[in-house]
Amino acid sequence: MTALQHLAAGTRYLVQLAEPDDFEAWRERARALVQADVPPDRIAWVEPGGSGDLFASAGGAGQQRLPAPPADAPPVRANRRFVQLARNALLHRDPERFALLYRLLWRLQATPRIMEDGADPDIRRVEELAKSVRRDSHKMHAFVRFRLVENEDGNEAHGAGEHYVAWFEPEHHILRANAGFFMRRFANMRWSILTPAGSLHWDGAVMHEGPPAQRGDAPTGDPIEDLWRGYYASIFNPARLKVGAMLKEMPRRYWKNMPEAALIPELIAGAQRREAAMVDAGALDFAERPESLAGIAKAIHACRQCPIGALDNHAVMGEGPRDAVLMIVGEQPGDQEDFAGRPFVGPAGQLLDRHLERAGIDRSGAYVTNAVKHFKYVQRGKSRLHQNPGAKEIDTCRWWLEGERAVVRPRLVLAMGASAARALLGKTVSISKARGAPLALEDGSELWITAHPSYLLRLEGEARAAQAALFDADLASVKARLAELCA
Ligand code: URA
Numbered sequence: 001m002t003a004l005q006h007l008a009a010g011t012r013y014l015v016q017l018a019e020p021d022d023f024e025a026w027r028e029r030a031r032a033l034v035q036a037d038v039p040p041d042r043i044a045w046v047e048p049g050g051s052g053d054l055f056a057s058a059g060g061a062g063q064q065r066l067p068a069p070p071a072d073a074p075p076v077r078a079n080r081r082f083v084q085l086a087r088n089a090l091l092h093r094d095p096e097r098f099a100l101l102y103r104l105l106w107r108l109q110a111t112p113r114i115m116e117d118g119a120d121p122d123i124r125r126v127e128e129l130a131k132s133v134r135r136d137s138h139k140m141h142a143f144v145r146f147r148l149v150e151n152e153d154g155n156e157a158h159g160a161g162e163h164y165v166a167w168f169e170p171e172h173h174i175l176r177a178n179a180g181f182f183m184r185r186f187a188n189m190r191w192s193i194l195t196p197a198g199s200l201h202w203d204g205a206v207m208h209e210g211p212p213a214q215r216g217d218a219p220t221g222d223p224i225e226d227l228w229r230g231y232y233a234s235i236f237n238p239a240r241l242k243v244g245a246m247l248k249e250m251p252r253r254y255w256k257n258m259p260e261a262a263l264i265p266e267l268i269a270g271a272q273r274r275e276a277a278m279v280d281a282g283a284l285d286f287a288e289r290p291e292s293l294a295g296i297a298k299a300i301h302a303c304r305q306c307p308i309g310a311l312d313n314h315a316v317m318g319e320g321p322r323d324a325v326l327m328i329v330g331e332q333p334g335d336q337e338d339f340a341g342r343p344f345v346g347p348a349g350q351l352l353d354r355h356l357e358r359a360g361i362d363r364s365g366a367y368v369t370n371a372v373k374h375f376k377y378v379q380r381g382k383s384r385l386h387q388n389p390g391a392k393e394i395d396t397c398r399w400w401l402e403g404e405r406a407v408v409r410p411r412l413v414l415a416m417g418a419s420a421a422r423a424l425l426g427k428t429v430s431i432s433k434a435r436g437a438p439l440a441l442e443d444g445s446e447l448w449i450t451a452h453p454s455y456l457l458r459l460e461g462e463a464r465a466a467q468a469a470l471f472d473a474d475l476a477s478v479k480a481r482l483a484e485l486c487a
Pocket residue numbers: 330331332333334337342343344345346348349370454
């Protein structure tokens with residue numbers, strides 16, 4: 001629509017944000033407009049960066065300064081579901097997204113339960129946008145491939161000066177929103193991600209944003225590609241091969257940036273033979289990760305991605321409300337959990353329950369789960385002795401925890417023990433250093449880290465009392481933070 005068409009249609013206010021992905025700026029503006037009682041059909045939301053002449057041609061001929069909300073305006077209602085969806089939907093490339101979200105926010109004021117109406121066209125559209133953005137982020141996490149940059153003399157810059165550069169073409173405005181993910185995953189590398197919409201540069205300590213780039217700005221091909229190819233060939237699971245699903249998951253347009261894609265035809269060719277061998281060996285079929293808790297629960301039973309799943313045990317799924325604000329993550333089910341099929345029912349769980357109760361945290365309101373879904377043990381006579389999962393096993397099982405997080409979308413995650421912390425952060429941290437203050441996770445939730453209750457169970461006397469006091473203090477902080485988040 002041109003400015004004149006907007007004016008003819010009764011539009012009074014043209015609103016343009018500075019950035020296409022700035023949810024907080026949109027929220028602030030939208031709240032003020034709701035409080036100033038400006039209905040959606042009076043506002044034209046203009047795509048940032050574009051339509052400069054829309055303003056020029058509007059030239060004051062009816063475009064008005066945005067009204068200030070009255071001092072006694074009631075607070076704006078926006079429930080958690082709306083904010084969660086809106087945060088993602090706003091990153092979509094659809095120029096109508098700002099108007100759509102504003103209309104929904106406006107309608108929420110009169111009908112607070114509207115978000116529960118799955119048939120409402122506005123809600124369905126926002127859900128579609130949010131899903132497409134989540135999918136784009138998932139693709140970015142999976143398909144960004146760094147290549148080592150060469151010096152001017154044509155040699156690779158090894159050592160402290162090593163610099164890795166990746167080229168990626170996101171569909172939506174997801175670059176900034178995913179900066180934290182890459183920062184944590186490649187914290188010790190110096191890297192840049194170049195895209196047609198902007199670039200990110202991490203020097204190991206500070207993140208910088210840069211201008212849009214072109215494909216030719218990124219290097220093509222280096223010896224790292226052999227590693228990627230080797231890695232991909234080793235993790236390629238022929239029993240999972242479904243060509244249609246693979247193309248959906250890894251569309252051809254990403255292949256050109258992915259060294260391992262060259263292997264795909266060869267791997268497909270050998271897949272049937274290898275699948276037969278795996279079925280004989282008892283491995284199970286996988287599909288892409290389910291998007292429901294029930295689906296994940298079913299899938300983890302079939303999971304044989306690490307050796308723990310092949311022991312004589314049962315997968316234990318997390319439990320709790322699907323929309324829990326708090327997610328509690330332990331290490332792995334123990335002997336009793338394995339039998340009961342529920343997390344934290346044995347001695348560590350009973351101790352946890354006592355501490356939670358003391359802190360005033362209602363366990364039944366939390367989603368309780370584990371970093372690793374199967375019980376790892378060694379058989380000693382009739383006993384099954386607990387064994388810590390290894391880093392590789394935790395990193396593999398993280399796939400399922402991420403699936404649970406994507407469904408539950410907790411605002412606060414409490415990781416108990418080093419395995420849980422690793423599963424959330426992708427790296428090992430020291431509990432004594434990490435506890436006591438929140439860390440930001442890539443989906444906007446907060447991570448709090450504390451000790452595992454079974455660590456307390458192994459201590460005695462004063463040492464146990466001291467650790468129990470620290471554990472209580474951590475839970476008290478979590479309780480206080482939950483109260484703030486839910487206020
Ligand atoms: N320890 C854990 O980490 N999880 C359980 O479910 C039980 C004990």
